Amino acid sequence: MSRKGVGLAAFDRSRITSAQYASHGSSLRSTDASAFETQLSVFRSLLQQFAQTHAKDIRSNPTFRAQFARMCAAIGVDPLTSSNTTSSGSDKGGGQSIWAQLLGRTVNDFYFELAVRVVEVCGETRGENGGLIEVRKVRESLMGKSMEGAPEITEDDILRAVGTLKPLGSAYSVIKVGSKPYIRSVPKELNTDQSAVLEAVQVLGYISVSMLMDNLKWARARAQTALEDLVGEGMLWVDAQADECEYWSPGFMLESQRQEAAAG
């Protein structure tokens, strides 16, 4: 009889307790949220200042640029998209547009310009590589062309630049072959066998039917088909003067040039 919590009042009590917990929790949440919002707005304004003062560094220093881009991404500010997408957290419309303008002059243009040059490289080399080029090769090609003292470009920059092309509905996309990122400038899907072949080609620069049979345990017909498909797409070159037909990745043309330059 005297045990607590058994009577009807116990139900009331527990209801009251849980309601109190809930109200306290929500008040905690709201204070947390407002605190976070304040922090975020403070941080944004600091970031804005930061971008303003370091605009030059952002343009010229690749590691700095990458860090900055990562930082922006982490707090939900994408320097590459237009200003509208991040307007929710800000109550000052004017400040927002300055923010966008500011970045527009520094980071945005940098990536757009880079994107144009990436498109140029892809277009120039499409005939020899079938529209699939390793990001590293694009970088080499861009660095080779640019003048002395031009800002250094990283692969990260190139990937971001290709990302800026997305709103144009273009065919440019980044795909992974093995562990390496490639830019694909023709709208084609690679099947798994083709990807496997391209991955295998990365090792030596070339591959043959028997190498595929040995290493991937493929039947001859399968290896032959995959290779011929890729030749048909213009993504591999045939060397018929070897003992066995060798299928070369056009990316290795750039490679050999570097070796040549180092040797000579």
Next chain:
Amino acid sequence: MQSAPPPFVFPREYSFPPFFTRQTNLTTHHAQLVKWASLVLTYCRHHRIFKLSLSGQPPVPTPQATPTTTTTTTTANLDITTPTTTTSSSSSSSDELFHNRKLNRRLSLADAREVIDFLRKDGRAEYVAGGGSSSSKDSGDVAWIYWRTPEEWAALIEAWVDETGQKGSVLTLYELTQGDATRGAEFHGLDPELLQKALGTLVKRQKAQIFGHEDSQGVKFF
């Protein structure tokens, strides 16, 4: 480290083995032809080769132009261009051009002809009539490589004549390409036959007149 011209630097694709095999994919093949065409032009320009023999035979030396005084020669007598290449007995130009010894890869004669045909469409090459011997079997083995077209050569000569104030005066063909006065001009050492072609375009435009006999021809510019 002598006064000899610097060795020709082959482009990256020259060390790419499939470059020497005709590609089956049409787009790839076109890219290949474009690369070969530009390689042939830059190679010939570098070595001042006017006539290229495709079959690997050294180009036929031209009758009157064999000066040993200058570095410019019409026959392709080449130094080794890559450090690892060993000097070969036949130092024919097209042999080195179409045959990468280091890789042991060779562009076949048929494929080389295709490159020349590709250049011809651009007006950058022309088969030498007769091609060394008159039989039809051999025709198409020697080609003019127009890293400058006859028109371009003509323009250079015309500009030089204009610059040096020799309009209206008569010059011998020999002195145009071999004389001291033109030393340093780009057309110095020009193949005599090519000179004829170049001057021919000027004659057609009534900017010049050629007279004289086989060996002692002169030209007057208007």
